[in-house]
Amino acid sequence: MAEENRVILHGKWSSTYVKRVELALKIKGIPFEYVEEDLFNKSPSLIKYNPVHKKVPILVHDGKPIVESLVILEYIDETWKNEPRLLPEDPYQRATVRFWATYIQQFLDTSIKIYIAQDKEAQDKACQDTFEKLHVLEEGMNNFILENPRLINGEKMDILDIMIIATLGAFRAQEEVLGIKILDPKKHPLIFEWVTNLMKVDVVKEITASHEELVLALQTFRQNAAKFQTK
Numbered sequence: 001m002a003e004e005n006r007v008i009l010h011g012k013w014s015s016t017y018v019k020r021v022e023l024a025l026k027i028k029g030i031p032f033e034y035v036e037e038d039l040f041n042k043s044p045s046l047i048k049y050n051p052v053h054k055k056v057p058i059l060v061h062d063g064k065p066i067v068e069s070l071v072i073l074e075y076i077d078e079t080w081k082n083e084p085r086l087l088p089e090d091p092y093q094r095a096t097v098r099f100w101a102t103y104i105q106q107f108l109d110t111s112i113k114i115y116i117a118q119d120k121e122a123q124d125k126a127c128q129d130t131f132e133k134l135h136v137l138e139e140g141m142n143n144f145i146l147e148n149p150r151l152i153n154g155e156k157m158d159i160l161d162i163m164i165i166a167t168l169g170a171f172r173a174q175e176e177v178l179g180i181k182i183l184d185p186k187k188h189p190l191i192f193e194w195v196t197n198l199m200k201v202d203v204v205k206e207i208t209a210s211h212e213e214l215v216l217a218l219q220t221f222r223q224n225a226a227k228f229q230t231k
């Protein structure tokens with residue numbers, strides 16, 4: 001295939017960051033080739049395309065690499081301007097949506113610490129920080145929706161749908177692995193409804209691994225995180 005308009009995604013099937021990009025491409029209807037990378041034995045193309053972080057996702061468009069999932073999502077929306085748009089046109093609304101997309105990223109960074117925690121004290125602290133952020137997200141999204149009415153049923157998915165489902169779409173597997181209730185419909189009714197609605201959307205189902213595969217991937221991640229920490 002000619003390089004022109006060729007779209008290649010380098011990824012790892014279990015990566016939440018890669019899922020964001022896969023979802024964006026599918027939502028926008030952009031055909032792409034997928035290259036599964038081995039993160040324990042990184043390929044020369046991975047190192048060549050992302051020499052700074054050496055991480056996936058990497059999107060290669062017309063032979064040019066774009067890295068960092070949030071940067072890639074914006075690139076996709078700015079390059080393929082067809083509906084659905086992932087970000088609003090209005091600069092203020094755009095800034096607000098970017099703020100919440102970044103907040104969901106921060107929530108993910110905090111929740112990952114639960115897996116990495118080496119003792120009960122560290123795990124309790126990581127859980128407390130995670131639930132504080134989830135609480136802020138629940139309140140923040142309630143207010144956001146009052147001011148910027150939007151659907152939470154997966155019709156016309158945008159960057160916030162992508163961020164929330166890539167982060168919490170595996171919440172049942174996370175709960176099983178961690179033995180902690182993460183998404184409680186009584187405490188986080190909006191996020192719970194939003195995530196469970198999105199889980200039923202076809203493009204989301206297409207990119208979601210089975211519960212068993214997710215549990216195994218999270219268990220492996222937890223064991224590796226523990227080994228890494230004790231080195």
Ligand SMILES: N[C@@H](CCC(=O)N[C@@H](CS)C(=O)NCC(=O)O)C(=O)O
Pocket residue numbers: 012014015016017039054055056057067068069070
């Ligand atoms: N900030 C990056 C994070 C990407 C990331 O952490 N990717 C992981 C896969 S989940 C990776 O490639 N890890 C390889 C490594 O850390 O060596 C993004 O948003 O794209």
